[in-house]
Amino acid sequence: MEKGERVREREREREKICKRCKQTFTSSSNASSACRFHPSIFVCRRHDDQKRYYELGPEDPPYAAKFYDCCGAEDPEASGCTTSFHVSYDD
Numbered sequence: 859m860e861k862g863e864r865v866r867e868r869e870r871e872r873e874k875i876c877k878r879c880k881q882t883f884t885s886s887s888n889a890s891s892a893c894r895f896h897p898s899i900f901v902c903r904r905h906d907d908q909k910r911y912y913e914l915g916p917e918d919p920p921y922a923a924k925f926y927d928c929c930g931a932e933d934p935e936a937s938g939c940t941t942s943f944h945v946s947y948d949d
């Protein structure tokens with residue numbers, strides 16, 4: 859490979875897919891606030907004001923709410939409560 863070709867190769871950055879937010883990004887666009895995500899998973903549990911993180915027991919009524927364990931957002935599409943660098947599958 860010629861020298862000029864190699865430089866061009868580096869400039870044309872490979873797009874990666876973030877395994878957290880599934881967005882495409884390049885190394886140069888990756889910043890500490892580029893990735894919005896939920897550090898915890900979407901769970902199904904009893905959810906009220908006092909006992910937000912109560913585990914559902916066998917006696918519990920079947921009105922368990924679904925929400926993010928990290929911030930309590932009830933919409934699975936809710937934008938992330940934490941920002942960080944994107945993480946590619948190669949890392």
Ligand SMILES: [Zn+2]
Pocket residue numbers: 876877878879880881892893894943944945
């Ligand atoms: Zn991301």
Ligand SMILES: [Zn+2]
Pocket residue numbers: 895896897898926928929930931938939940
């Ligand atoms: Zn969250």
